[in-house]
Amino acid sequence: MFARGETVIQIMERLAPKHYAEPDDKIGLQVGTLRKEVSKVLVALDVTPEVVAEAAEIGAELIIAHHAVIYRPLAHLQTDTPAGSLAADLLRNDIAVYIAHTNLDSAEGGMNDWMAEALGLEGRNVLREAHTDKLYKLAVFVPESHQAKVRDALFAAGAGWIGNYSHCSFNVAGTGTFMPREGSDPYIGKQGKIESASEIRIETIVPQSVRKAVIAAMLKAHPYEEVAYDLYSMDLKGRSFGLGRVGKLPADESLDEFAERVKRAFDVPFVRVVGEGDKRIRKVAVLGGSGSRFIKNAMFAGADVLVTGDIDYHTAHDAAVAGLALVDPGHNAEKIMKRKVADWLQQHLDDQGYATQAVASRVNTEPFRLK
The missing domain is CATH 3.40.1390.30 (NIF3 (NGG1p interacting factor 3)-like)
Structure with missing residues (x-):
């Protein structure tokens, strides 16, 4: 299909x-x-x-x-x-x-992460923060028989992350009551009769970026015809996303050596370089596409060099005066x-x-x- x-x-x-x-x-x-x-x-x-x-x-x-x-x-x-x-x-x-x-x-695991990985950068951070993922708390009531299935579906869709910890949830047992009315097709109970069921309240964290996918996965895995759940926003800060990445090489190397690394990483025949060839490079900022306006961000991050495309003449002079090396592999490096x-x-x-x-x-x- x-x-x-x-x-x-x-x-x-x-x-x-x-x-x-x-x-x-x-x-x-x-x-x-x-x-x-x-x-x-x-x-x-x-x-x-x-x-x-x-x-x-x-x-x-x-x-x-x-x-x-x-x-x-x-x-x-x-x-x-x-x-x-x-x-x-x-x-x-x-x-x-x-x-x-x-x-x-900007996406985590997207263009700028791929470019940073290709250069071998470690301990990466965002060069310029542009977006913080809003966090939501999801609470859903599930019959005991399906709690593992629903939790697994939530986690697989991207829920349950707190920092570097995944599969985070809180689970409380209780009793749910309901009366199926005319036109219903209940998973438990009969129409016109008040029913009770042993249920688990599953609470977990849902980032805005995967909210729709998480809700869809939960509804698909849940056995009830009508699913009882709450979704409310939180004041806690989620993951930050933005343009460019900053990280460190495993060991320092000369600017000329680093320029060769850039050529190999992005499969380009040449690069344009600003800075003395023997300048030592360890901390690297990288930004796919046209990054002339990110010179100050790279300097503020303490980068020794900025790797980006479409560097213009005057920006190159500004970077040289400021002591920031540049390596331009061209826009097509993307x-x-x-x-x-x-x-x-x-x-x-x-x-x-x-x-x-x-x-x-x-x-x-x-x-x-x-x-």
Whole structure:
């Protein structure tokens, strides 16, 4: 059985919730419809004519990309323009396009964590905090016979985390009473008769990012026709998410040695470097995409070097004067997301029993070449 497009995106948004996105970022469904079965998903960094042709060739009904296909407002969709032609190709082949951009950048286990891992950084923290996951307390009343099944479903959906501890819950035994009325189909008892049942009140913590998934999993695992549960917000601070990561190398190395590490990590033929080659590097800030405006964040974090793309001339001078080294592998270094997202999606599609395939694009969308 193939997953419907809506289901694929529900799974994707468990990795990169939409509310993690920066204000006014162009994310979500941009072209086509999700109201269809999807046999293949193509994961791409950019949506170019070559990527659309690749999707059509392999029979993909959905492209999940990092960079928006519609970023600036379109005054028209004339098919003899690049934007219009691209949209026409997508619609002609019935290929939908969904964008996960800064929400994927900020997500735990997303773009910036993948880049930090590729560089071998340890003890990672967020470079610039942008979002703190709101916490909720969930209390649900479950018959004793199903308490383990419901708890397992809650934990599997992402509930029960307190700091570095998982599977956290509090369980209290009690007696529930109810009267099934006309039109009901009770799991326990008969219509018109007051019933009582030995139940367990399960309490656990639910982050906002997985709230919908947790509630859905609880309702599916619960045997009652009508589930009694409470969900209320808490003042406690949840996990922090944001753009960029800061961490340390296992051992210090020269800036020139570190530049070679960056080239290997992101499979790029060259990098631009600001700073003396023998400068010692240990603490590293990394931010996928264009990170010129994060120079001060890297300095405040005590980083020896910032790894990011699209560094402009004047920003490079400012960093040099401030003593912050820079390594620029280019914006296309974010291509690391193609295989990572495809593998993550495939695992979760498989876990849910879907035959849908997630495929990493083979198209190189780097627009620059060296002469």
